[in-house]
Amino acid sequence: MRTGILARNAAVAAAALLVLTACGGGGEEGGGGGDAAGETGGGGERQVNVYGTDGNMGNALGESFTAQGSLAGMKGTTPLTELGGDFTDRLREIDPNLQDYNYAGETYDAVIVTALAAQAAGTNDANVFKEFINGMTVGGEACTDFAACLEIINNGGNVDYDGISGPLSFTDAGEPAEASFGILQFGEDNQLDEGATDYVLAGDSANATSDEGPAYAAAGTTGEPLVIGTLLPLTGNLAFLGPPEVAGARLAVNDINAAGGVLGQPVQLIEGDSGDASTDTATQTVDRLLQGGVNAIIGAASSGVSLTVIDRITGSGVVQFSPANTSDQFTDYNDNGLYFRTAPPDVLQARALSDLIINDGNNTVGIMALNDPYGTGLMENTRENLIAAGLAEDSIQTLTYDPQAANYDAEIQQMVDFAPDAVVVIGFEESARIIESLNSQGIGPQR
Incomplete structure (x- = not known):
């Protein structure tokens, strides 16, 4: 049985459920609004809850809007643990x-786990230290840096690294068995309300x-950097994710080298751009x-991008370690045992997202998803969990x-015709145009 703060609510139609509307409230105090998702408020306007996911739940989305309240009350999920002030300050x-x-x-942890695995293996050869990666996250003696x-x-001990992004605890497939998700909400200023x-x-x-992996190499083993x-x-369309990921990688390398490096040598970092799936x-x-x-490549962030290069990387005997790939396709991918991720697969995010939707009292749900491995995978998993x-x-x-479409009029009309209690938008930067269209039809966050 999985754990979770949001319990799955089987009594979907319970009238006593508090409805959190897209504008952040359930009507005027004293019962002015409807008491179930989708009912009209005191002004007769139908209330629709709008949700996003990790591809669009960021402050960068708010910069696409000039009108106050365009995103107010929009909620969503993203793989996220409660980061300490020391880490964010650094x-x-x-x-x-x-x-x-x-x-x-997740990026910071991917670099740290890679470095620990190389030191434990006593070599920078990815085909050797790959066998140590999963074991760095389970059993052994707990450590946090x-x-x-x-x-x-x-x-001479064994390591169980509990990282910035959580306890990690990798499965045999090289991904977290359990993960923390942030339930985020936009405020009136179209920025995420951290207090919510x-x-x-x-x-x-x-x-x-x-x-827990093979026996460790002798303590203090040195070798090539x-x-x-x-x-x-x-x-590209995920460029808003680049700065925190780049900062996470740089900070991890700084911390590793300050502690003496790996194999007696400073870790070397070579940075590169992933662009998006529409480019090479x-x-x-x-x-x-x-x-x-x-010896290892941290990335890509986009599942679609990773699918274009995973064979190239792992076929070269190099570890690919993504901090943000969430498509379920990677769980069973034939990667020569060289692909890992600190981001949880979408089967886990879908559970958190569906719990949020259900506990907000929604009885009918429309899901609009980017047509790529990330979008379709999360959409289907969410649908299955809602059922x-x-x-x-x-x-x-x-x-x-299609994220490259000139407009989304046909898709928005489908949502208007369906008239759901909730609309879920699973996408990237193009989500702004979709939400603008939802607002213009009266079924978006803006009121």
């Missing part, structure tokens, strides 16, 4: 202009691997990184869209 020392921290912790973990290794953020768990650490490349979105930027970057002799929670199949309408 990230801002790396990049004072950070707007969000999405996937910064590279220096403390390195001390355990040097004292809640955190929930999805998954079960009991599903983590029981294999560990070279880490990054394949992170500096351009990622392929060009991967070729450059491989030519530069990297398992008690919604009828015909009370859920799903559709996919």
